[in-house]
Every structure is written in structure tokens, then in C-alpha cells.
Amino acid sequence: MLQQIISHTPIYVWAILGFLVYRGVAASQDRTVTLRSLFIIPAVMLGLSLQDIANRFGLHGAPLAAWIIGAALSTGLTWQLIDGKRINVNRAEGSVTVRGSWLPLALMMAIFCAKYAVAIAFAMSPALRQEALFAVTVCATFGLFNGVFLGRLLGHLAAYLKAASQAGLQSAAN
Helix, strand or coil, X not given: CHHHHHHCCXXXXXXXXXXXXXXXXXXXXXXXXXXXXXHHHHHHHHHHHHHHHHHHCCCCHHHHHHHHHHHHHHHHHHHHHCCHHHCEEECXXXXXXXXXXXXXXXXXXXXXXXXXXXXXXXXHXXXXXXXXXXXXXXXXXXXXXXXXXXXXXXXXXXXXXXXXXXXXXXXXXX
């Protein structure tokens, strides 16, 4: 059965997996990135998640509410756990030095595996589309994953804005 599942997986799915692994490994190293590029992975993961939810359950009612609640909870929690003092900001270049972490790779693999498992479940049992508990569970899980990416992004943005406001105060004092 596993061979059947893998052989029926479209090639683009493996390309997405390769891209996610590449980006996850890159995220394990300290790196300096522009403020704009901080948005890439959270935006991609957000888009993929919402597209999947829309295609499978629709962006309305309980599935959407479950996603929003999951995303809000993990965004807030992750944002609170980000230590802004450990983020280096170069306001002149518009860049942020991001500490390396394996968390993005783990999250991207978790999202990929969850989406893959849901696709397999639907292929094997199309009636799951009508199961409210299944829809809410899947959407809340995707929301939790997306919230971690969004919380990390907000933490980095907050550090950047704090550095910008401190620089403004210092230049006003001079």
C-alpha cells in the first residue's frame, strides 16, 4: 500500500518537499536577511495552508474558525517566547541577523507530513470531507503550525521596530 501511495504522488509534491528541506537546512545557520525576505517562508506556508483548507473544507464556518484560533494561540505564544535581545538589527541596511534554528525545518516537515497524510486520508476515504471533527482538527493543527511561523516573524519585526525607534530617539537626543 505504501508503494501505491508513493507512486501516485505527483512529482510537484516531491519538488515542494525538496524546496522545504533546502529552506529548512538554510534556516539552521545564522544568517543576515533583508526585512522583506523574513516574510517569504511564513507567507508561503500560510498560502499553502489556506489553499489546502479552502480546497478541502472551504474557508468558512468551523474549519476557518479552528484555523484562526489555532493560529492566534500559537502566534501569541511564539511571539512571547522570542527573545528580542538576541536579534541583531542593521537598520541602515534594512536587515536582521537571524539565529540559526532547526525549528523551521521541523515545522515545515510537520506541515508537509500533515498535508500529505490528509491527502492520503481523503484519497482513501472521500467521506472525510463531511466529518466536522476531522475538518476542525486538521484546520486547528494547520493553524497552530502557521502561528509559529507568524509569531517568529512578528518577534523579528518587533525587534527591528524597537531598534528603529531607539535609533530615532538617540538621533533626536544628539
